[in-house]
Structure formats: structure tokens, C-alpha cells
Amino acid sequence: MTYKLRDYQQQASDAAVRFFSDKHKKRNAIEVLPTGAGKSLVIADIASRLEGHTLVFQPSKEILEQNYLKLCSYGVMDCSIFSASFGRKDIARITFATIGSVRHHPELFQHFRNIIIDECHLVNPKEGMYKEFLSMLNCKVLGLTATPYRLSSSRDYGAMLKFITRTRPCVFSEVIYQVQISTLLDMGYLSKLNYYPMNPVGWNELNLKANTTGADFTDRSVVREYERIDFYGFLVSIVRRLLNPKAGGKRKGILVFTRFLKEAERLTQSIPGTAIVSGDTPKATREMILRQFKAGEIPVVANVGVLTTGFDYPELDTIVMARPTMSLALWYQIVGRAIRPHPSKEAGWIVDLCGNLKRFGEVKDLRLVDGGNGKWAVYSKGRQLTNVRF
Structure with a gap:
């Protein structure tokens, strides 16, 4: 072939x-x-x-x-x-x-x-x-x-x-x-994405603290903010709405990215049929869950720290970003799970619950720019994201 x-x-x-x-x-x-x-x-x-x-x-x-x-x-x-x-x-x-x-x-x-x-x-x-x-x-x-x-x-x-x-x-x-990402989108080789920023009431990013490496927010500050505003209940309400959307038709699969197991477990307790995939999920169980998810037998998969690369499911049309991050790579890899085109998919939905869209912008706006003498950098709508201090 x-x-x-x-x-x-x-x-x-x-x-x-x-x-x-x-x-x-x-x-x-x-x-x-x-x-x-x-x-x-x-x-x-x-x-x-x-x-x-x-x-x-x-x-x-x-x-x-x-x-x-x-x-x-x-x-x-x-x-x-x-x-x-x-x-x-x-x-x-x-x-x-x-x-x-x-x-x-x-x-x-x-x-x-x-x-x-x-x-x-x-x-x-x-x-x-x-x-x-x-x-x-x-x-x-x-x-x-x-x-x-x-x-x-x-x-x-x-x-x-x-x-x-x-x-x-x-x-x-x-x-x-x-x-460029925008080039492939314009040529129709990638799926259109619709973004929905939906921060919970009272969400305050100023309460999140960077860890010692500056790579991301500390676990403790994220948990405290979650508990302060009952992020767990908010996440359940959003996923329920996505299962029965008022417009846009029934979603073919909802993949929720969480930072901790607690949010994922709350979804399984509240929404029948939800499955969890994490780093501790046995390989055979993980493959079975993903096979059933792709077949439409499992409506929601809560993902804790995996499935950011190598997970190929072009029909996937809904991602819930239920974790804040300072990592541009993580944001892009997660959004990228819904960017592969499929004939049955008009547009992928990216539902961001934690201010990541404001922090990084839409992935179509990410541009590689050569500043001369090999000084490449990544920009988003004119704002430089690499080779500048956080």
C-alpha cells in the first residue's frame, strides 16, 4: 500500500x-x-x-x-x-x-x-x-x-x-x-475548534501559586481553590450540560482532563457511565475503556494525567479542560486531542474551566517566528510565549 x-x-x-x-x-x-x-x-x-x-x-x-x-x-x-x-x-x-x-x-x-x-x-x-x-x-x-x-x-x-x-x-x-497550525487549518487539514471559557463563579487565579521550578501551580494552592469554590460540583454540572446540549447536537465523546483523582471520582459518582483513566489504570483495562469510549458505549472519560500524546481518535469532538496549567505544551497537547478532522465532525469543542484560554490563547494563534540568526520563538497574537520570563 x-x-x-x-x-x-x-x-x-x-x-x-x-x-x-x-x-x-x-x-x-x-x-x-x-x-x-x-x-x-x-x-x-x-x-x-x-x-x-x-x-x-x-x-x-x-x-x-x-x-x-x-x-x-x-x-x-x-x-x-x-x-x-x-x-x-x-x-x-x-x-x-x-x-x-x-x-x-x-x-x-x-x-x-x-x-x-x-x-x-x-x-x-x-x-x-x-x-x-x-x-x-x-x-x-x-x-x-x-x-x-x-x-x-x-x-x-x-x-x-x-x-x-x-x-x-x-x-x-x-x-x-x-x-504553522493556522496554515493547516486554512487548508482544511485540521478540524475547526470552538472555544468556551467557563470559569466557575468566584474563581480567582491569584490564589494559585507557582511551584519551585516555575513549571506549574502547586498542588496545594489548586486544591485550596477547588475546595473554596466547590469546583467539583461545578465540573459535574458542566459535564451534565454537555451530555444534553441545547445546541450543536449530541457529542460523540467527552474527554475530561483533571489534575487529581478526586475530580474524576466525583464525575463517576455523579454521572452514570463515566470511566476513569489514570497512570495507575492497568493496560488491559485502559485499552478496554478507550475501545468502549470510541464505540460510544462510554459517554465520558475522566483522564488524570494521561492521554495527552499518542491518543488517536479523530471523531472526538468535546474536551473539558478541568485543570489550570502554566504549561503551554500541556495546553496544546490536550487541545490537540480534538483537532484531528473527521467527516462527521463539524467542529471540536474546547470547554476551558480554569483560565487557560486567557493565558495561552487559541492554538490557531500560536505562531513560530524566526527573529533572525536562528532566534526562533513562539507567539500568540503578538505576545511572545517562549524565551521570556514567566
Whole structure:
């Protein structure tokens, strides 16, 4: 089975092949493709075209399987999986792997020429498994991500989001291709999103305190604000209204993102048929819940800290953001669960209960801007969101 790439996908693949083929380019690079852009298809096309052995990293078993199967569907047979979670440790011309499985075996990959890292914003430029492994191989590295920034904090400068090509030290030095979210929306490749900011009465963000890293709000301050205004009861009332909306038709699935288990449990106690998915949910149970959710047998899934990446359900049309966050990446990843288009979906609904829309804006307004000399930054309606202090 073959695929015809969209124009921007072809451009991304061509740019990557040129990058790996150019012997004068010594520095590592990134490509920025929005959520829903078809990154697994682009990775498959790049890997199938490269000469020499190529190692493709994914951050999770789910994404690895998605990328591997996409390449197999091309009819490429000389590919394999090296991952303990799959119970497979095979090496081929194109090897899909998780970093935890290969970190202690760099000698097995000394003959590899190319490395592709999916979700490359997860690479810690200062320390960690990726940095350790990459230092032992003489390979060019290309990263792909929808969120090209990492949190950085210091005693002198406080906390800020830094574009990953501007961290010191940095793993990736340049952007060789990017496409804006608004471009894909205008072309009809992403679903239209309708936003509904619905802060509870009395909600006061000034009561929320940043944690010591500046990465997000403290658990204690969030809980105190929830309890002060009975956020739990408000959340139940909103989800009930969404189950029977006055306009817009019945929703195909309501995915609620909560910070703590307490809000999720309140939903299951108050709304029959609600299911909870969390980091503690056994794999088999989680797969069953998601299968029933997609089939329409479960109307509401309360998600506690998971399903932000790798959860592919294009029909999903309603997200309730029931947690405040200071993380632009988390906001974008969550909203992105509803941005994939589907013929039966006129528009996705993003119901924000905690002021995140005011903090970050709509994802269509996020823009990558090159300030010259490689000084990339992310903006929203003219306001700079990266490389500025919180």
C-alpha cells in the first residue's frame, strides 16, 4: 500500500533527506509539525528514503507501534523493533526503538548513520539517557515535534519556556522545516475548534501559586481553590450540560482532563457511565475503556494525567479542560486531542474551566517566528510565549 503525501508532508520529508545527505551540515536539526499533521507518515517516508542504517526513537510503546506500522504499510520490510516493552530486540536497516532499551547497548548501533527522534522536545540537553547515548554515536540527528520548547529555570533568571534550539547547551541547533497550525487549518487539514471559557463563579487565579521550578501551580494552592469554590460540583454540572446540549447536537465523546483523582471520582459518582483513566489504570483495562469510549458505549472519560500524546481518535469532538496549567505544551497537547478532522465532525469543542484560554490563547494563534540568526520563538497574537520570563 502506498501513500501520496500532502504538499507540506512532502516538503518536510524532502528537507529531512537533504539534511541527512548534506555532508557539510554537521549540526543536528528539528522539524516542527503541528498535532494532526501526520507526523508518523512523514517519519515513515523519511526513513524509507535514507541511505544507510537509521534509528528512530519514540517516547512510548504506543507511538512506536504507530510509526512502525506506518512504515510497514509502505511495504518496507527491512525494519524492526528494539524495545523491551514489545519483548523484541531486533536490528534492521531501519530500527524503531525506545531510548531506555538501547541506552546500555551503543555498541550495537555503531554502524548507524542517521537518527530520528519523535517528540524531540523530551530530550534533555543537559543530561539523561538521550544525551548519554547520542554522545557515543557519530550520527546526524533530526528531531520532530509539535511543541519545540522546554521549561528552563534558574536562580538568577527565574523560569521560562525556551525554544529547544536556544537552550544552552543544546542538542538541536536549527529548524530546517516548519508549518504553522493556522496554515493547516486554512487548508482544511485540521478540524475547526470552538472555544468556551467557563470559569466557575468566584474563581480567582491569584490564589494559585507557582511551584519551585516555575513549571506549574502547586498542588496545594489548586486544591485550596477547588475546595473554596466547590469546583467539583461545578465540573459535574458542566459535564451534565454537555451530555444534553441545547445546541450543536449530541457529542460523540467527552474527554475530561483533571489534575487529581478526586475530580474524576466525583464525575463517576455523579454521572452514570463515566470511566476513569489514570497512570495507575492497568493496560488491559485502559485499552478496554478507550475501545468502549470510541464505540460510544462510554459517554465520558475522566483522564488524570494521561492521554495527552499518542491518543488517536479523530471523531472526538468535546474536551473539558478541568485543570489550570502554566504549561503551554500541556495546553496544546490536550487541545490537540480534538483537532484531528473527521467527516462527521463539524467542529471540536474546547470547554476551558480554569483560565487557560486567557493565558495561552487559541492554538490557531500560536505562531513560530524566526527573529533572525536562528532566534526562533513562539507567539500568540503578538505576545511572545517562549524565551521570556514567566
